[in-house]
Amino acid sequence: MAQVHFNSRDPIYLQVIDYFRKQLVGDELILGEELPSRRQIARQLGINPNTVQRAFSEMEEQKWIYTEPNRPSRVTEDPAMIQKLKQEYVEKAVKEFVASIQTINITYEEISELIANEIKNQSNKNGGTQDD
C-alpha cells in the first residue's frame, strides 16, 4: 500500500474509497485478491480502523469487494464489475471536464493541445515508471 495523501476537505473514508477505485480501474488489483485487514490499512494510513471499515462497507455495498464472515475481504471476482467501474470512471471524468471547459470561451483545438501537453508533463513526472 503506497502513500495516500489525504486532503483535509473531503471525508477520509471517501478518499480511501477513491484510492481503491483507482486501483481497481487501473488493474492494480487481481480479481479475488485478498485485501489487507481494516486494522492493517488503518495503521499504514495513520487513520482509525473504523474509517477504513466505513470505506469497506460502502465498497462491499457496491460489490467491489466481498467478505466472508470473520475473513479478510477480497476483491470481486466479476470482471464485468471492473469493466463497469472503468466505464463509469471515464464517463464521469469526460463529463465533468467538458462541462468545465464549456463554461469558458475556448476552442476544441486549444483544449486538445492543452491535454496533449499535460499528458507529456505528467508522463515525465512519472519518469516512465508507471508501476508503484
Place this chain on the structure above:
Amino acid sequence: MAQVHFNSRDPIYLQVIDYFRKQLVGDELILGEELPSRRQIARQLGINPNTVQRAFSEMEEQKWIYTEPNRPSRVTEDPAMIQKLKQEYVEKAVKEFVASIQTINITYEEISELIANEIKNQSNKNGGTQDD
C-alpha cells in the same frame, strides 16, 4: 440570479464562490458591475446572509470583487484578474482530467472521441442556444 442547486456535501459558501467563479470565467459579469447585496442573494438562494458574506469575504480577498464602505460590492475592474482566473480554471480542469484518465488504460484517440461526443451532447442539451 439563476437557480443554484447546492449539493449537501460541500460547504454552501464554497458553492456560492464556485457559482461566481463560473460567472466570471464565463464572461457573464461585466467588469465593475454592481452585485446584489448579501441579504438579497441570501433571500434568493434561501440561505443565511452570513453564509453569503463568508463567500464574499473570500472573493474580495481574492480580488474578484471589491467593496467601498457601505456600498454594494462590485466586480473587479481588472481584466488581467479575469484572465488569470480563466487560465487557472482551465489549467485545473485539464490537469485533473489528465490525471484521471491516466489512471486507466485508454488511448489518446479514444479520449478525444469521447470528448467530442460529450461536447455534442452537452450542446444539444442547451438546445443550440450557445454563442456562434
Place this chain on the structure above:
DNA sequence: CATACTGTATTAACTACTTAATACAGATAA
C-alpha cells in the same frame, strides 16, 4: 487450550459548517 488475528456493531466525542440574533456605521431617498 491460548493468542492474535479477522469483521462488525454500538456509542461517544469531535469538528467544521451553518445559522441565528444582534449591533453598528454609513449611504440613499422620500
Place this chain on the structure above:
DNA sequence: TTATCTGTATTAAGTAGTTAATACAGTATG
C-alpha cells in the same frame, strides 16, 4: 429629518457528518 437600504463584526447555538473508543463473535494457528 426618518426609514430603509448597504457592508461588517461578534457571539452563541445548533447541526450533520466524521472519526474514534470499545466491545463482541468467530477464525486460524500453535
